[in-house]
Amino acid sequence: LEKHLISNLSRFVSLSIHLVINFPSLSLQGAALVMSARSYSDFTTQASFEIKKCDIHKLDEAPATEVVMTRDEGLQYYRTMQTMRRMELKADQLYKQKIIRGFCHLYDGQEACAVGIEAAINLTDHLITAYRAHGYTLTRGGTVREIMAELTGRRGGIAKGKGGSMHMYSKNFYGGNGIVGAQVPLGAGVALACKYFGNNELCVSLYGDGAANQGQIFETYNMAALWKLPAIFICENNRYGMGTSVERAAASTDYYKRGDFIPGLRVDGMDILCVREATRFAAEHCRSGKGPILMELQTYRYHGHSMSDPGVSYRTREEIQEVRGKSDPISLLKDRMLSNNMASVEELKEIDVSVRKEIEDAAQFATTDPEPPLEDLCNHIFYNDPPLEVRGTNPWTKLKSVS
Amino acid sequence: MYCSSWQFWSSLHKGSSGRCPWLLFPFFTLWLFAPPPSQLSRCDWLCVMTRSDRVVNCSCDWLKSLDLSRVTAFSPAEDRFNMAASLRCFLRTGKNAVSALQRREFHRSLPAAVQVTVRDALNQAMDEELERDERVFLLGEEVAQYDGAYKVSRGLWKKYGDKRIIDTPITEMGFTGIAVGAAMAGLRPICEFMTFNFSMQAIDQVINSAAKTYYMSAGLQSVPIVFRGPNGASAGVAAQHSQCFAAWYGHCPGLKVVSPWNAEDAKGLLKSAIRDDNPVVFLENELMYGVPFEMSEESQSKDFTIPIGKAKVERQGTHVTMVTHSRYVSHCLDAAAVLAKEGIECEVINLRTIRPLDVDCIETSVMKTNHLVTVEGGWPQFGVGAEICARVMEGPAFNYLDAPATRVTGVDIPMPYAKILEDNSLPQIKDIIFSVKKTLNV
Numbered sequence: 001l002e003k004h005l006i007s008n009l010s011r012f013v014s015l016s017i018h019l020v021i022n023f024p025s026l027s028l029q030g031a032a033l034v035m036s037a038r039s040y041s042d043f044t045t046q047a048s049f050e051i052k053k054c055d056i057h058k059l060d061e062a063p064a065t066e067v068v069m070t071r072d073e074g075l076q077y078y079r080t081m082q083t084m085r086r087m088e089l090k091a092d093q094l095y096k097q098k099i100i101r102g103f104c105h106l107y108d109g110q111e112a113c114a115v116g117i118e119a120a121i122n123l124t125d126h127l128i129t130a131y132r133a134h135g136y137t138l139t140r141g142g143t144v145r146e147i148m149a150e151l152t153g154r155r156g157g158i159a160k161g162k163g164g165s166m167h168m169y170s171k172n173f174y175g176g177n178g179i180v181g182a183q184v185p186l187g188a189g190v191a192l193a194c195k196y197f198g199n200n201e202l203c204v205s206l207y208g209d210g211a212a213n214q215g216q217i218f219e220t221y222n223m224a225a226l227w228k229l230p231a232i233f234i235c236e237n238n239r240y241g242m243g244t245s246v247e248r249a250a251a252s253t254d255y256y257k258r259g260d261f262i263p264g265l266r267v268d269g270m271d272i273l274c275v276r277e278a279t280r281f282a283a284e285h286c287r288s289g290k291g292p293i294l295m296e297l298q299t300y301r302y303h304g305h306s307m308s309d310p311g312v313s314y315r316t317r318e319e320i321q322e323v324r325g326k327s328d329p330i331s332l333l334k335d336r337m338l339s340n341n342m343a344s345v346e347e348l349k350e351i352d353v354s355v356r357k358e359i360e361d362a363a364q365f366a367t368t369d370p371e372p373p374l375e376d377l378c379n380h381i382f383y384n385d386p387p388l389e390v391r392g393t394n395p396w397t398k399l400k401s402v403s
Numbered sequence: 404m405y406c407s408s409w410q411f412w413s414s415l416h417k418g419s420s421g422r423c424p425w426l427l428f429p430f431f432t433l434w435l436f437a438p439p440p441s442q443l444s445r446c447d448w449l450c451v452m453t454r455s456d457r458v459v460n461c462s463c464d465w466l467k468s469l470d471l472s473r474v475t476a477f478s479p480a481e482d483r484f485n486m487a488a489s490l491r492c493f494l495r496t497g498k499n500a501v502s503a504l505q506r507r508e509f510h511r512s513l514p515a516a517v518q519v520t521v522r523d524a525l526n527q528a529m530d531e532e533l534e535r536d537e538r539v540f541l542l543g544e545e546v547a548q549y550d551g552a553y554k555v556s557r558g559l560w561k562k563y564g565d566k567r568i569i570d571t572p573i574t575e576m577g578f579t580g581i582a583v584g585a586a587m588a589g590l591r592p593i594c595e596f597m598t599f600n601f602s603m604q605a606i607d608q609v610i611n612s613a614a615k616t617y618y619m620s621a622g623l624q625s626v627p628i629v630f631r632g633p634n635g636a637s638a639g640v641a642a643q644h645s646q647c648f649a650a651w652y653g654h655c656p657g658l659k660v661v662s663p664w665n666a667e668d669a670k671g672l673l674k675s676a677i678r679d680d681n682p683v684v685f686l687e688n689e690l691m692y693g694v695p696f697e698m699s700e701e702s703q704s705k706d707f708t709i710p711i712g713k714a715k716v717e718r719q720g721t722h723v724t725m726v727t728h729s730r731y732v733s734h735c736l737d738a739a740a741v742l743a744k745e746g747i748e749c750e751v752i753n754l755r756t757i758r759p760l761d762v763d764c765i766e767t768s769v770m771k772t773n774h775l776v777t778v779e780g781g782w783p784q785f786g787v788g789a790e791i792c793a794r795v796m797e798g799p800a801f802n803y804l805d806a807p808a809t810r811v812t813g814v815d816i817p818m819p820y821a822k823i824l825e826d827n828s829l830p831q832i833k834d835i836i837f838s839v840k841k842t843l844n845v
Contacts, residue, residue: 126588160621167619174587174624179611185577186612189584196540196566196590203588219577226572380618381656383625384680388759390656395797403622 046070047340051274057257057264057294063281067273071342074333077119077272078343079351081111081330084135086359087144088303091134091151095307099367100151103178104165107135109302112329113236114139116275117204121283126194128174128187129206131166132236132301136206140173144358148366156365161372162380181207181214184233188220191231191292202230202286204279210241212255221259221292228291232282233259235296236269242305243314256296269297270327300327379403515700522692524666525555528673529593531705533563536591539677542569542582543595543632552597553633553692579605579630583612586628586682593677596632599648599686606651613682614657629676631685634662635729635780636829638690642817647781649728652684653757653790659711660757662686664732666696668755671709679711686757688730714761716768720750723839724768726791727778728754731830735778738835749839757787765791766800774842775808778835783812809842811835 048068056062088108094100107114114135121127129136137147142158150157151165158168168176174190177183187205194201207217212235224231235255239246246253256264263285267278275297282293300323304311311320337343378390378401390399519527532539545552547560547570560568571578575596582594596602602609613626635647652660661676661683663669669687676683701707717732718739725735732753739749750768754761769775775795777788788810795801795808814828 128584159619159623162621163619169620169623174584175616175620177612179607182580182607182612185580185608186584186587188577189581189586190588191584192581193585193588193590196585203584216574216576216580219572219574220580222572222574223577223581227569380620380622382659382681383617383622383627 042341043071043343044341047342049273049336049340051271051277052268054268054274054278055256055266057254057259057266058261059263059265063265063267063277067277069273069336069342071337073119074337074342075347075351077115078330078333078337078348079355080115080139081272081333082352082355083144083358084108084111084114084138085330086355087138087147087362088134090148090359090363092303092307094148094152094363094366100165100307101153102164103131104151104307105132105305106303106307107132107301109323109328110236110238110269110299111135112272112275112332113234113269113297113299116269116272117234117279119272119276120279121202121204123172124199125201125283126172126174126187126190126203127206128177128183128190128203130180130183130208130211131176131178132208133166133168133176136173137168137170137176141170142168142173144362145365148362149369152366152369153371154366154369155372155376156369160376162376181211181216183207184211184214184217185220187233188224188229188231188292191224191229192227194230195227200287202232202283204232204234206234206236208241209235209237209239209246209253209255210244210249212237212258213250218258221262221294224292225259225262228289230286230289231292232279232286233262233292233294235294236299237296238299238301240301240305240314243309245314254296256294259292259294262292262294264294264296266296266298269299270323270329270332272329272333375400515703516697517703518695519666519670519698520693520695521663521666521669521687522553522555524670524696524698525673525687525692526557526559528670528677529556530559530562532674532677533559533567535705536677538589538591539593540567540569540585540590541593541595542571542578544571544573544597546570546595551595553689555687555692556595575601575605576608579608580612582628583608583626586613586626587616587624591627591677593629593631596630598637598644598689599632599634600644600646602630602632602648609652609682609684610655610658614655616657617681618657625680626682627680629673629679629683629685631673631676631687633689633692634686635688636690636813636818636825639820639822639825640818641820645818647779647813648684649686649757649779650781650786650790652686653760653787654785655758657682658758659683660686661711661755662728662757663755664691664729664753665694666698667702668709668715668753670698670702671707672711672755675708675711678708683711686729691730691733694733709755712756712759712761714755714764715753716750716764717753718749718751720748720772722747722749722772723774723776723843724750724752724765724772725776725778725835725839726752726754726765726768726788728757728787729780731778731780734830734832734835738832738839741832741836742839747839747843747845754787760790760794762794762798765795766798769795769800770803773803773805775804776811776835776838776842777808778811778830780813780829782815783810784815786810786812788812806842806844809838811838 046068048066051065051067053065054062085108088106091100091104092106095104118139127136127140134147146158147168150159150161150163150168153161155161166176166178174186184205184207187203191203194203237255241249252258256266265278268274278295282295285293302320302324334348378399381401383403385403387400387402390401392399529541541556546556547568550557579594582592585592609630613628617625636645649662652658659681661672663672673685676685718736727735735751739751742749750772752764752768777791779787781787792808792810811830811834816828818828819825
């Protein structure tokens with residue numbers, strides 16, 4: 001009997017070793033399946049959290065400080081933020097390998113802003129931002145594949161390779177704008193259209209602390225307030241406008257007060273629930289016809305301004321590490337969920353793995369997809385127009401342009 | 404042909420819609436006995452027509468060389484009728500001048516044609532398009548309650564209200580961006596610049612946000628917007644208010660740039676521009692606003708459009724091709740009339756569209772006449788004329804040229820103020836005639 005047991009045991013061990021070595025994912029999935037099946041009913045479906053109070057300007061009340069988040073919501077936010085983070089880090093890698101060229105402004109560290117805003121508005125609402133746009137392209141409906149292929153300039157890109165990092169568009173998402181501050185009047189124009197059509201939609205216009213000093217933004221504040229446009233102006237204050245800190249660029253760093261006659265909120269942009277709650281408050285303000293509202297999200301970017309900026313000449317590595325350690329948006333969310341028993345470590349790890357895989361696939365696609373065909377060079381000059389002839393680099397080269 | 408004083412008086416009476424007509428009596432009796440209009444200063448006449456309190460910059464020298472009795476468009480009877488009609492309009496503010504001018508009892512021309520000023524043609528175009536499509540709206544400085552800085556949008560705010568005719572603060576960059584954003588979100592804005600000089604403040608929004616977007620988004624985002632306003636030199640407004648932007652906007656792919664001359668051009672091209680799904684820069688001319696032109700019955704229809712990108716041969720000729728746009732079409736036609744007496748037949752091409760340029764029309768004409776003269780108000784360097792010359796050189800028409808092409812342009816200086824300096828910094832009829840003769844080597 002003992003011999004039997006030992007031989008069975010050894011057989012079992014060898015079988016399991018065989019399984020683990022050859023089918024590692026299977027065993028893990030199996031284990032996870034067993035784990036989650038066992039403890040699914042153990043997770044809390046929702047919990048309430050205490051969040052930081054927002055500073056208010058020309059408002060009678062502030063957004064709520066006690067908010068509720070469900071398990072599903074938490075997992076979805078976690079997944080999206082992790083996807084965003086990994087996508088940006090992958091872009092960093094590809095840029096260093098010279099597979100991505102030109103401008104590349106990375107969004108890691110600011111994920112809570114994009115995901116929090118999207119959580120509070122609908123896909124039928126509108127959004128426009130500046131050049132640090134990869135995160136918003138994702139939340140507004142772009143896929144990681146399309147975004148990465150656009151960065152590498154391939155035909156599978158969201159703009160067929162013709163826009164690049166700064167010019168990504170999707171439904172109700174107006175880019176991706178390269179000129180600092182120009183997107184704010186555009187966003188107010190979209191809000192004007194919302195009011196004109198009377199469809200109860202609003203437009204979120206984002207800009208940075210650097211852009212906040214632009215004249216056209218103040219022109220926009222004036223007209224938006226005058227005509228009571230349903231516009232939410234959001235300043236993503238990541239403390240540095242390229243290499244210039246806010247103290248060196250702005251006479252008043254209270255960006256939420258810069259709208260003067262427009263009510264404002266200052267929000268902790270590293271806490272996704274803070275951002276979500278403030279955006280809900282702002283959206284309700286707009287939809288009730290009270291006119292525009294301003295939000296300042298205090299956030300931080302880990303990378304430099306763009307890939308050509310190491311990001312440490314105007315700030316210390318200690319500062320970056322401190323923010324990463326204390327206020328990383330993904331870690332904050334993860335800690336919240338774990339400490340409230342809304343998810344398990346394994347489950348979140350599983351999400352990490354699946355996200356990693358998705359990014360790998362997308363990067364693979366982005367590096368192997370062919371570049372746009374030369375025939376596409378002159379297309380998309382005009383919309384809904386008959387084909388026209390475009391002069392090439394010399395008088396004998398006549399290229400064709402189709403709408 | 405000559406209308407009796409009774410007929411003249413009764414036409415005025417009908418036109419004044421019973422609002423104290425008798426008050427007009429003293430003015431018009433004086434008129435009836437006034438010297439024939441041909442001896443009055445044309446500048447004064449144009450002042451009345453344009454309701455302008457500035458003396459219009461007409462280089463009156465050209466008038467002296469013209470034998471007015473042979474210029475058929477302005478017979479004494481028609482002159483008197485037109486002056487009376489416009490004075491009527493002047494006194495009776497707020498009424499649509501076109502309805503007054505449409506009183507055809509004493510008109511000698513084709514039965515269904517009508518005299519319409521460029522201003523009224525633009526007004527009609529916008530009115531018809533606003534009515535046709537709910538998404539069209541107008542925004543700009545003073546377009547609503549002031550009836551338009553140059554009265555081009557007169558009556559529109561009263562008819563369509565605050566939602567569709569929007570007065571903006573004096574913030575070009577801001578409101579141009581708002582107009583472009585609205586176009587991106589599905590509306591069809593007409594963005595008026597008080598003059599195109601002010602569009603320089605907003606040029607980033609026109610080029611980077613409007614013109615390039617359809618390309619950058621690879622067809623995902625179109626921008627159906629019209630930027631319109633007066634362009635080029637006016638009268639006595641000096642350097643910062645007199646620049647021509649045809650070359651600046653004509654340089655950029657993604658834009659269509661249109662430059663109408665007469666009322667028919669204005670109406671047809673503006674309607675096409677508004678119906679076009681792409682950004683169109685519509686360059687008007689302040690000095691042309693008050694000039695009346697005959698509009699055919701066809702062009703009075705609500706669906707009358709002129710295709711963008713097609714030039715028009717205004718006058719057939721055999722010896723030289725004159726290519727021009729906007730106000731200078733008038734100058735070229737007048738120069739052609741003078742040259743015709745010397746046996747030189749000029750073909751005058753009204754470009755109508757700066758971008759895309761109708762090179763085929765120009766080439767066909769040059770291959771017929773073998774000589775080319777371009778005329779424009781803008782500066783010579785990198786201008787419209789320079790582009791035309793380069794295109795002709797690159798195409799088949801080069802082999803047909805008997806002489807190098809000539810450009811007649813504005814003088815390469817910021818616009819001065821003093822009248823004599825201003826008159827001499829823009830092409831005059833005599834300059835055009837001189838250039839043609841030099842090109843033909845006569």
